[in-house]
Amino acid sequence: MQTLIGENGYKGLKGKRVLITGASSGIGAGMARVLAREGARLVLHYNRNAEGIERTMQSLRDYDGQAQMLRCDFRQLDRLESFFKQAWSIYEGLDALVNNAGIVTKTTALNDPFGEQFSDTLKVNLQAPYQLSTAFAQACISAGQSGAIVNNTSIHGQATCEWFSAYAASKAGLDAMTKVQAVEWGRHGIRVNGLAPGVVPVERTQTILSEAKMQQKWHDQMPLGRYGTTEEMGEATAFLLSDACNWMTGSILTMDGGLIARGNYPGRE
Numbered sequence: 200m201q202t203l204i205g206e207n208g209y210k211g212l213k214g215k216r217v218l219i220t221g222a223s224s225g226i227g228a229g230m231a232r233v234l235a236r237e238g239a240r241l242v243l244h245y246n247r248n249a250e251g252i253e254r255t256m257q258s259l260r261d262y263d264g265q266a267q268m269l270r271c272d273f274r275q276l277d278r279l280e281s282f283f284k285q286a287w288s289i290y291e292g293l294d295a296l297v298n299n300a301g302i303v304t305k306t307t308a309l310n311d312p313f314g315e316q317f318s319d320t321l322k323v324n325l326q327a328p329y330q331l332s333t334a335f336a337q338a339c340i341s342a343g344q345s346g347a348i349v350n351n352t353s354i355h356g357q358a359t360c361e362w363f364s365a366y367a368a369s370k371a372g373l374d375a376m377t378k379v380q381a382v383e384w385g386r387h388g389i390r391v392n393g394l395a396p397g398v399v400p401v402e403r404t405q406t407i408l409s410e411a412k413m414q415q416k417w418h419d420q421m422p423l424g425r426y427g428t429t430e431e432m433g434e435a436t437a438f439l440l441s442d443a444c445n446w447m448t449g450s451i452l453t454m455d456g457g458l459i460a461r462g463n464y465p466g467r468e
């Protein structure tokens with residue numbers, strides 16, 4: 200794996216106890232690899248993809264770090280409390296929480312008139328992070344320790360398009376929640392930041408995003424001319440959790456190859 204940092208790594212990550220949700224594939228697996236490389240001790244959450252989480256665990260073998268896996272369906276909101284307690288108990292505490300698990304729902308309001316998909320999306324993408332972050336903050340405050348949270352949001356929280364009302368609402372909500380919780384918990388030494396990825400091919404989207412026509416369409420829109428990688432999202436997460444960001448809270452770090460900055464302006468020669 201390409202390493203983007205110097206020998207000393209990101210300040211303060213070694214030995215940190217980090218819960219990453221949704222680590223069975225895609226961006227969560229990339230985050231796990233980078234944080235493991237940095238010497239963090241990991242609790243890796245998954246839901247249905249048991250093979251995927253095994254693959255993530257295997258991919259950490261090169262690093263000496265520790266990792267444990269834990270299952271939970273975040274649509275079952277009443278299970279989150281015991282899930283969090285289990286996660287907290289593995290290393291007798293946690294230093295950081297990465298709310299990464301999410302579902303990408305594509306539907307229009309006219310196709311979902313009673314909002315079943317809308318409601319499911321908000322449960323997994325917004326309510327679950329709300330409950331997990333709150334449980335994490337309460338536990339940190341009781342233990343008299345500081346903590347850091349990274350919420351994996353999306354550029355859809357900032358600019359969006361057809362089909363994404365549920366998804367964009369959940370991510371805009373997550374952006375807002377990031378800011379409010381940062382304000383509420385700053386005095387307890389708990390930092391809350393968001394990472395807003397652009398288009399990052401993952402197992403779920405690899406086939407469609409590899410199509411030449413699709414690649415051309417997206418690459419042309421991005422000033423940096425390519426998709427992002429799961430490892431790059433891991434690097435950004437490591438940065439946000441590290442001591443380099445000790446004075447950063449309530450921010451949303453956009454990593455999208457410049458897509459949002461460019462907007463819809465027509466190209467000029």
Ligand SMILES: NC(=O)c1ccc[n+]([C@@H]2O[C@H](COP(=O)([O-])OP(=O)(O)OC[C@H]3O[C@@H](n4cnc5c(N)ncnc54)[C@H](OP(=O)(O)O)[C@@H]3O)[C@@H](O)[C@H]2O)c1
Binds near residue numbers: 245248323352354396
């Ligand atoms: N890829 C992108 O281009 C992109 C861009 C912006 C933001 N994001 C965000 O990045 C995060 C990860 O997505 P990804 O693209 O890496 O996709 P992914 O590979 O499909 O990962 C989604 C993860 O969320 C978990 N998950 C889904 N439903 C769940 C539920 N009901 N309960 C608990 N966990 C659940 C999945 O667990 P199981 O598979 O084990 O069930 C999986 O680990 C999401 O929050 C997504 O919105 C992705």
